[in-house]
Amino acid sequence: MAEVTLVEAVNMALAKAMADDAEVLVFGEDVGLDGGVFRSTDGLLARFGAARVMDTPLAEGLIAGVAVGLAAQGFKPVAEIQFMGFIYPALDQIVSHASRMRNRTRGRLTCPMVMRAPFGGGIRAPEHHSESTEAMFAHIPGLRVVIPSSPSHAYGLLLASIRDPDPVIFLEPKRIYRAVREEVADDGRALPLDSCFTLREGGDVTLVTWGAMTMETLAAAETLADEGIGAEVIDVATLKPLDMDQILTSVQKTGRCVIVHEAALSGGWGAEIAARLAEEGLLSLLAPVQRVTGYDTVMPLLRLEQWYMPSEGRIVAAARRALEYA
Amino acid sequence: MSKPAAFDIPYTRFLDPEGRAIVPVPAFAQDASALIPDYRAMVLTRTYDAKAIALQRTGRLGTYASCLGQEAVSVGFGSVMQPGDVLLPTYREPGAQLLHGVTLVEMFLCWGGDERGHDFAGPREDFPVCIPVATQAPHATGVALAFKLRGEARAVVCCFGDGATSKGDIYEALNLAGVWQLPVLFMITNNQWAISVPREAQTATATLAQKAFAAGIPAEQVDGNDLIAMRHAAGQALEKARAGGGPHVIEALTYRLGDHTTADDATRYRDDESVSRHWKEEPIARLRRYLADAGVWSKGDEEALIAACAKEVDAAAETYLATPPEPPEAMFDHLYATLPPSLAKQRAALIEEAAALIAEAKGNG
Structure with missing residues (x-):
């Protein structure tokens, strides 16, 4: 292989x-x-x-x-x-x-x-x-x-x-x-569409993301683990149609959710996920849904782009904020 | 000074507005009776068009775009399309659609707001009417590329109007068809109006046909109110395309005698005098005179044809009007090959809501 x-x-x-x-x-x-x-x-x-x-x-x-x-x-x-x-x-x-x-x-x-x-x-x-x-x-x-x-x-x-x-x-x-x-393996085996992937299991907070941001999110989960916080990392993978069931199941377990994406905040796909959590998972939530995203600005040119993109630190901080609610 | 390139645009007309042959007609038209099926198709098209407007005016059809005055264009190229060819129409080519096997009932369903009108039982590969102007041109090159890749002797007819030639999609499609030598006839119906904007305000070029030259495609102008000229030019272009000779552009010169659609009022932007002038050049009277002069068409033939067309169109309209709408959940049932679970919940909610409303209506009734 x-x-x-x-x-x-x-x-x-x-x-x-x-x-x-x-x-x-x-x-x-x-x-x-x-x-x-x-x-x-x-x-x-x-x-x-x-x-x-x-x-x-x-x-x-x-x-x-x-x-x-x-x-x-x-x-x-x-x-x-x-x-x-x-x-x-x-x-x-x-x-x-x-x-x-x-x-x-x-x-x-x-x-x-x-x-x-x-x-x-x-x-x-x-x-x-x-x-x-x-x-x-x-x-x-x-x-x-x-x-x-x-x-x-x-x-x-x-x-x-x-x-x-x-x-x-x-x-x-x-x-x-x-x-x-x-x-x-080049075995021609496909992965399922319309389904999230749980990249890491944890019982304290659900981190939902996709694409390149899985790197920062997995790193944040590692940092949180060092603090004794179990973060579950869900890679949405198929944004549309959205597999909300896996996200809801995870949030029922953890009660807390942080959504991470590189795109701008307002009207980003995290907004849809947060709305669905409010509609279908409100009673499971122990804390407000946190979003860690790009800002509602034009994507800066390369000298400033690292300030725009969500960092591991911002994700960890958002998870801690979610955990502040008893 | 050298001259790296030069271009010619031929113009073809056989019949003058009075229906007289001004030059010898091509072989297919030498026996005038051979043109009677085309004449019938033009009259059927106009009968359908008038019925569609009447249905819309009485609240029994949605917004409709009339093809009044343009019947020779779509019947002309439609009559030389083969069953294996593929048509990508705009909303003013019912003549060609009928000749290629779309039914009157399907066309009424389409304008009546029922997607089943696009599920043609006959020409399974033809595209439905394309509403966003010019966006069908890239599809036409895709279909033509499929024919070329499979080595099939088939051609594509891509329809669009004068306004569409201002859009980049048309140039992009022409350019690809030229550089890859794809079997497409780009059929420009220049009816002089893009809703309220006249042809001369659309582009500074002397013709629309010449836009083909920027893509390396031969082009010509045709009197679009002369059925013989239309059929001649389109027939040659399609034969060439099927034989691997590449794309072709025809600009058919005609005139939109009606409003843009039933939602439009053309008196806001053009005067009756210019419309009346163009009525004198309309295609059906022109071909009728030619057939009558040739002794193959009588007053009795005309009366019988009008009655037959009215009967056929009325029967189709009745079938359309008697067709119940699909159930509300049909909006979900063809969105994906398999309905995703997330949509199943929305579909179930709609069914429940619809059932409750229907039950309530019955209770009130």
Whole structure:
């Protein structure tokens, strides 16, 4: 079994999906000979040929629209948007068509496409390269929004997303593309969509997060453990549709919840989780739900970005605040 | 000074507004009786259009977009589409939809606000009417790419109007079709109006067809009120596309004789005089005169056709009106292939609420 990084696991899953299913096509900007700006499609052109690995003209709305057309014809398009900050021209196609085609035609035309995009800050990139606007997509009925947090999750969740019969926005936490190596078997086994993953068990406080923030959150749980506080860490993984049951079950046990995400506070996906806790888990809560998020500001450029992104310290402090309530 | 590129835009018209052939007609039209099915399709389209407006005015249909005056465009290209071709229509191509196998009942259901109207029993691969302007053009290239990848001799017809040519989606799709040589006919119906904005306020270019040249695609203009010209141009473009000859752009010049939709009042932005002038060029009277002059169409034929179309359209409208709506929970049932558990709760709540309201209404009744 190979030890791979998250971006290598993405590459492995793409290759596996293409080898298993001739209807899987990969396309986007610079995904061919260049292998993608992060190398996630490295080697696919050589292995599968130019009819299945296509460099498109530089037009994100087009890339999304072509995927809708191919998907209606029974292909399984896996389109790459180079950075989430450039996904907005594709939003019209995703919201107006990809998410609706099955419903609009009562199942006659469907949209089994995956749109992959690296997202999140912390890589010292120029403006527009550090976006975390997953909540925009999670708001849209008919979509799935899936975010892996490790190499094994990237492999298993991407395979599941490609095999899923409906459109999936697959957001890859690029800050941890190469942060850790993990043994991942290239066995074609998918992980379940629409399900949270409990990364660490604990009985005192529930920490809910996704993507790259699992790193800081797991570190915070470790620090809390040193203080004798048992933190349960839940990786949401599929933001939409949301598996609220696992979060509620955990909060019933701990009575306290801290939600951590990189995106701005207001209207972030943490707001939905907090609202659902208020609706369905209020009587389990021993303390107000805490949110540790980016600020309601524009994502700063690289000199200030570390001040914007939730730190381990902020997460630990929020957990302590939650524990102050007797 | 060198001249790295030069472009020509041919313009095709066979019939003048009086229905006289001004140049020899193509082979398919030399026996005028061969055009009768197209004439019937145009009259059926106009009958359907008038019925849809009448139903809307009496509260029995939702907002409707009329195609009055544009019948030769969509019947023209629709009559040369093959069953294996795929149509991506806007909201003014019922003529082509009918010819490609969509039923009148499905079209009434669609405008009546019932998604089942998009579940075409006939042309299973055709796209439903696309409401957001120009967004269907990238889909058309995706469908055409599917044909090319599978090596199938099929073509795509992508419809859009004059206003759509101002949107980036159109250029992006044209550009891809050009560089990848995809089998698409981009069918511009230039009806001179994008709701209230006239063609000349939309772009400084002399034609809309020439926008194809920026994408390396050949283009032409056609008299869109001349059925013979429409069928000729579209037939050639589709044959070329199916044979691997790449994309083509046709700009059909026509005129929107009606309002933008039943929610619009065109008298706010254009005068009756210009509309009356364009009535003199409308396509159905033009082809009828041609058929009559050729001796293949009589007054009796006309009366019989009008009666037959009215009967067919009325029967379809009755079927539509007699079709009960889907149950409320249908809004959940096609959102995903399998309903996620989180949505199952919302679906159950809706069923409960609906049952309670229906029971209450029955109690009050």
